Amino acid sequence: MPSDKNKDIIVTKNITKTYSDNGIPVHAVRGVDLTIRNGEFTAVVGPSGSGKTTFLNIISGLDTVTDGKVWLDGKLLSEMSGRELSDFRRDSIGFIFQAYNLIPVLSVEENVEYIMLLQGVPEKERHERVMKMLQLLNMEGFADRLPPKLSGGQQQRVAIARAMVAEPLLVLADEPTANLDSRTGGELLDLMRELNQSTGMTFVFSTHDQMIMGRATRLVTLKDGRIASDERRD
Amino acid sequence: MMTFKMAYRNVLRQRRRTLLTVMTMLGGFTLASISIAWSDGNYNFVIDLFTRTQLGHIQIHSQGYLDKPTLYNTITDYEMLGRTINNYRGVVSWTPRLFAAGLASVGHKSTAVRITGIDPVRETETTRFDKKIIEGRMFGETGTPEVILGKGLALTLKAELGNELVIVSQGADGSIANDLYNVVGVLESGDPLSDQTSLYLRLSDAQDLMVLYGQAHEMAIVIEDLDDVEEITVGLTEAINRPGLTVEPWQEFARSFYNAMQADRQGMWIMLFIIVLIVSVGVLNTVLMTVLERTREYGVLRAIGVRPLQITRMITYEVTVMATVSIVIGFILSLGINYWLSLEGISFGTFTYGGVEFSEMYSEINARSYIIPAITVITSAVLVSLFPAIKAARTVPAKAMRTH
Structure with missing residues (x-):
């Protein structure tokens, strides 16, 4: 569990991402330098097309950069093989997606358990940690349900449980409240903030939701792929 | 999991x-x-x-006979070998055969023939020889020399039951072999080509004609289960233990048939x-x-x-x-x-x-x-x-x- 508040979790140096859209080059991210420290509750905000999701994909190793460098927990992502990157994501990053993205054929318990299974955590410990996490998210009564049988809010709770159960270094959340009503969204954000404060886990959100912006300890605004502002609220 | x-x-x-x-x-x-x-x-x-009605599943020959079938390359003690074969597990029956070439005549008609000497009892037990006779009868147990003709050969020679047939050949001792036989049957073996040239004598009569007393060119063996042919061939080779003889399964001695299959x-x-x-x-x-x-x-x-x-x-x-x-x-x-x-x-x-x-x-x-x-x-x-x-x-x- 991360505890050193001065430790740099994410460091980006002049990262650029350009992709082609029907032959036209699109500069999604342009020369972004950013350092995110351990335990921060950061929101990357900006209008649609400002490069928020691309930025999140790059810092999690889900996408590659056209130029520049990214260090995650001191490791240079471009030097990692595909397998190392997979293992690194599994062990160090928890993902929360806008569309929940739970595995539909696995029950709630199995969805939350799956990453620990990949990590090789013993069965007894897995079960204990899953149940503890489901309890924390008020989902213990739904352990045997399949995701399609749950409401959007319930699915997002399971997604949060899945992202956090393995106690990753970093939780990346891409528009986590976009498909939720404001009450459910607010509840889940409060929960994540509590977990951030109690565990010291680093959270990075990509959002244009005012509720997230209101709770974030740091607000990084992107505009046209560049950092327009970087505001700390400690 | x-x-x-x-x-x-x-x-x-x-x-x-x-x-x-x-x-x-x-x-x-x-x-x-x-x-x-x-x-x-x-x-x-x-x-x-x-194999069951013609060739047998396994055949025994003197070494080299199949490559170069000559009158002189014979099995001399087939009866003794037969006792070993009879005792081997999986064997149903065996039969000795003697082969020769000659000229057959009925009246004014003559043609080249393939003479096969068979033991009527053993051949019937082994390849259902008697069932192949479509006209006339099987050899009598003893008595006057008799011949059974292939269907095609009977037509070529215009032979009928009761006709006398003369065979002229060469005996193993170099003498001119000839004798007179009574046509007692016509046979359809299932192989029309063979029936055009084949005639059958009692083994003893063929041995007399060719001066090959107590000898045969081939021993055909029928076994219970076709799938056991290789195993029984190996077992018989060991049981007989005679380097001068070859014991072969049908895949070897009927190679062209096997290849076609x-x-x-x-x-x-x-x-x-x-x-x-x-x-x-x-x-x-x-x-x-x-x-x-x-x-x-x-x-x-x-x-x-x-x-x-x-x-x-x-x-x-x-x-x-x-x-x-x-x-x-x-x-x-x-x-x-x-x-x-x-x-x-x-x-x-x-x-x-x-x-x-x-x-x-x-x-x-x-x-x-x-x-x-x-x-x-x-x-x-x-x-x-x-x-x-x-x-x-x-x-x-x-x-x-x-x-x-």
């Missing part, structure tokens, strides 16, 4: 598509199993018929190839559609740290589950059909071969008619699924998760 569980549940997700894929593989398996069982049943029937059997591989195509197209279609539909899911799996190989494994497990279900159902289905075909057969009208009348052809229930289709179905299904599985495993997570 979780990967297998996910694969199993994924199979149940699109039930209609799974059902169609299972039906394709099931159809392929069943078709292949029935075809192989039918073809094996038919081939073994023809082989057994030909083998060549005909190759047709099975064409049929299997067609089945592979059917299964492959069905599986490829299903898996490609599945991969396309679940691109986003694979992207998520890759994002949360699932390795590419685990995704490939999951997809191949899905195909393996479907193939296994198909094979199990196909096994039960084809076992039932093959069993029915092995009992009832299919009628192609009555026909006679070697004096034996047949009206149905039957399937044979054997392991290979299930093992070959099972291997074919599972291998083709898994191999075909590898291409889309690898494609799914190589998914770029960020791109895949943008898919809807």
Whole structure:
């Protein structure tokens, strides 16, 4: 569990991402330098097309950069093989997606358990940690349900449980409240903030939701792929 | 285990598509199993018929006789060898034969003939010789020299029952061999070409004619089960233990017949190839559609740290589950059909071969008619699924998760 508040979790140096859209080059991210420290509750905000999701994909190793460098927990992502990157994501990053993205054929318990299974955590410990996490998210009564049988809010709770159960270094959340009503969204954000404060886990959100912006300890605004502002609220 | 569980549940997700894929593989398996069982049943029937009524399953000759059949290269103590053969497990019977060439005449008609001396009792026991006689009778036990003619030869010589037939040949001692025989029967062996030149004498009469007393050129052996032919051949070679003699199975001494059968059997591989195509197209279609539909899911799996190989494994497990279900159902289905075909057969009208009348052809229930289709179905299904599985495993997570 991360505890050193001065430790740099994410460091980006002049990262650029350009992709082609029907032959036209699109500069999604342009020369972004950013350092995110351990335990921060950061929101990357900006209008649609400002490069928020691309930025999140790059810092999690889900996408590659056209130029520049990214260090995650001191490791240079471009030097990692595909397998190392997979293992690194599994062990160090928890993902929360806008569309929940739970595995539909696995029950709630199995969805939350799956990453620990990949990590090789013993069965007894897995079960204990899953149940503890489901309890924390008020989902213990739904352990045997399949995701399609749950409401959007319930699915997002399971997604949060899945992202956090393995106690990753970093939780990346891409528009986590976009498909939720404001009450459910607010509840889940409060929960994540509590977990951030109690565990010291680093959270990075990509959002244009005012509720997230209101709770974030740091607000990084992107505009046209560049950092327009970087505001700390400690 | 979780990967297998996910694969199993994924199979149940699109039930209609799974059902169609299972039906394709099931159809392929069943078709292949029935075809192989039918073809094996038919081939073994023809082989057994030909060997059992003509050649015997195993033959013994003096070394080099088959390569260069001469009058002088004989087995001198066939009766003693026969006692060893009789005692060997799996042997039904044996019969000695003596061969020679000569000129046969009836009245003014003459032609070259192949003379075969047979032991009437043993030959009947071994190759149902008496059943092949279509006119007249079998040799009398003793008495005047008698001859049975092949059907074609009887026509060539315009010979009738009761006619006298003169044979002229050369004896083993260099003398002119000739004698007079009474035509007592006409025979149809099942091989019309052979019947145009063949005549049969009692072994003792042939030995007298050729001055080869107590000798034979060939010993034909019939065994209980055709499948045991190699094992019994090896066992007999050891039991007889005579370096001057060769003990060979039908595949050796009737090589051209064996090769013709083998060549005909190759047709099975064409049929299997067609089945592979059917299964492959069905599986490829299903898996490609599945991969396309679940691109986003694979992207998520890759994002949360699932390795590419685990995704490939999951997809191949899905195909393996479907193939296994198909094979199990196909096994039960084809076992039932093959069993029915092995009992009832299919009628192609009555026909006679070697004096034996047949009206149905039957399937044979054997392991290979299930093992070959099972291997074919599972291998083709898994191999075909590898291409889309690898494609799914190589998914770029960020791109895949943008898919809807």
